[in-house]
Amino acid sequence: MTTPSPVMRDPSGFVIELEQFSGPLDLLLHLIHEEEVDITDLPISKIADQFLAVIRDLGLNQAADYLEMAARLLRIKAQMLLPRRLGDDEWEDPRAELVRRLLEYQQIRELVDWLARAAAVRAERFGRGYEAPPPDAPPAPLQIDLNDLLAAAERVIALIPEPMVHRVVPRPLDVEGALAKIHALLAERETFGWGEVVGPGATIVDVLSAFIALLELAKRGTVSLAQPEPFAPMVIRRESPREAA
Amino acid sequence: MSPLAKLLEAALFAASRPLTLEELASLEPDTGEGALRAALNEVRVAYSDDHGVELAEIAEGWQFLTRREYAEAIDRAQFALRPRRLSPAALETLAIIAYRQPVGRLEVDEIRGVDSGAVIDKLLERALVEVVTRGEGLGRPLLYGTTPQFLEILGLKDLEELPRLEELSVALRPPTPAEEPE
Numbered sequence: 001m002t003t004p005s006p007v008m009r010d011p012s013g014f015v016i017e018l019e020q021f022s023g024p025l026d027l028l029l030h031l032i033h034e035e036e037v038d039i040t041d042l043p044i045s046k047i048a049d050q051f052l053a054v055i056r057d058l059g060l061n062q063a064a065d066y067l068e069m070a071a072r073l074l075r076i077k078a079q080m081l082l083p084r085r086l087g088d089d090e091w092e093d094p095r096a097e098l099v100r101r102l103l104e105y106q107q108i109r110e111l112v113d114w115l116a117r118a119a120a121v122r123a124e125r126f127g128r129g130y131e132a133p134p135p136d137a138p139p140a141p142l143q144i145d146l147n148d149l150l151a152a153a154e155r156v157i158a159l160i161p162e163p164m165v166h167r168v169v170p171r172p173l174d175v176e177g178a179l180a181k182i183h184a185l186l187a188e189r190e191t192f193g194w195g196e197v198v199g200p201g202a203t204i205v206d207v208l209s210a211f212i213a214l215l216e217l218a219k220r221g222t223v224s225l226a227q228p229e230p231f232a233p234m235v236i237r238r239e240s241p242r243e244a245a
Numbered sequence: 246m247s248p249l250a251k252l253l254e255a256a257l258f259a260a261s262r263p264l265t266l267e268e269l270a271s272l273e274p275d276t277g278e279g280a281l282r283a284a285l286n287e288v289r290v291a292y293s294d295d296h297g298v299e300l301a302e303i304a305e306g307w308q309f310l311t312r313r314e315y316a317e318a319i320d321r322a323q324f325a326l327r328p329r330r331l332s333p334a335a336l337e338t339l340a341i342i343a344y345r346q347p348v349g350r351l352e353v354d355e356i357r358g359v360d361s362g363a364v365i366d367k368l369l370e371r372a373l374v375e376v377v378t379r380g381e382g383l384g385r386p387l388l389y390g391t392t393p394q395f396l397e398i399l400g401l402k403d404l405e406e407l408p409r410l411e412e413l414s415v416a417l418r419p420p421t422p423a424e425e426p427e
Contacts, residue, residue, distance in 0.1 A: 022337060022359070023358045023359035024358050024359070025358035026358075065360065069358065104356055105357070107413055108341060108357070110413050111340035111344070111408070112333060112337050112340050114407075114408055115331075115336050115343075115399060116331075116336055118399040118401065119330070119331060119400075120330075121400060122397075122400030123327045124327075125310035125311055125312070125313055125316070125400070126310065126311045126316070126325040127262070127308050127309065128258070128260070128309060
């Protein structure tokens with residue numbers, strides 16, 4: 001069976017080689033230069049989307065190093081989207097560590113260019129008695145008898161770890177219950193606060209259920225959601241009586 | 246040329262690798278370093294023009310090398326072959342090891358953003374890097390450094406000839422060694 005060629009042809013006719021990039025940082029730097037964006041003020045959303053598109057097109061999303069970087073980019077993108085309090089001096093740019101690594105890597109790339117030039121110049125000067133390294137000898141034909149083969153198979157089988165069984169405990173969200181509760185509140189009043197939807201002792205599952213229920217109602221147009229300012233409690237208002245269900 | 250210069254010329258001609266000052270000194274044990282360097286300079290000047298080869302100071306030693314302008318003809322005639330080029334991954338790893346030595350695999354991985362174990366093994370095989378010591382901390386990791394062979398393939402006299410980090414267009418925190426060399 002032949003292994004697939006490490007060359008992909010994208011629809012626009014460009015040939016992109018998988019080996020073109022020596023790692024996720026190299027690919028990121030490539031995208032940054034191509035987009036001509038400022039590395040110290042990285043438009044993370046744009047770069048993250050492009051990174052994901054490229055690794056998907058190249059099939060690099062199978063490679064752990066690229067996946068890890070993709071996850072990191074998405075996390076930074078999410079952190080950038082979070083609102084921050086005005087005058088918050090404690091805020092640390094979530095991109096800082098990535099930018100530091102990119103700059104460090106860029107420095108290495110510059111050194112690589114220098115080393116490659118030096119090696120090319122050196123390669124143009126021959127010393128005495130230089131011998132090219134001999135080509136790799138073809139592997140000797142395999143000689144093995146049945147007992148060896150069985151012994152080897154036993155060793156391999158011994159290495160197979162016991163399957164590890166994970167127990168996943170279902171904790172379903174109770175969106176139906178939350179919907180019923182909100183409907184009850186809506187029947188009584190025109191507006192009410194988030195605090196009334198989830199009680200003081202709400203678990204994370206309660207909060208998620210209530211939040212999804214609210215989003216669903218807002219999508220249907222039953223309620224409108226408002227937040228006067230970042231981090232203020234949410235205000236839920238009855239929208240129209242055309243809710244049929 | 247002086248008798249000592251001719252002796253050095255003969256030895257350098259016979260050798261197929263750079264010879265260090267100590268090695269050259271073993272030819273005439275009673276010779277002082279000053280006289281040896283003067284004689285080496287004599288050979289260098291004698292070959293500085295009018296010859297197809299020149300005396301190069303390389304990898305902490307001296308070696309006769311052909312002049313660059315003849316590379317193509319010699320290569321074409323296949324009297325000698327140019328060495329294989331190093332891959333970008335190998336050069337990246339070499340650059341990090343050269344500047345951060347002694348350095349462990351984890352730090353190389355972190356800077357490159359990819360696993361570098363296989364690349365380091367290749368460099369060890371080609372004797373471009375070597376294990377110089379073991380680090381402190383968990384598992385006492387192997388720490389790598391560059392070899393004279395590394396200087397040889399780059400045509401460098403010593404590590405001082407590498408560009409200083411401050412000279413690069415991307416200025417960044419230099420590695421902070423315990424004691425500043427220089």
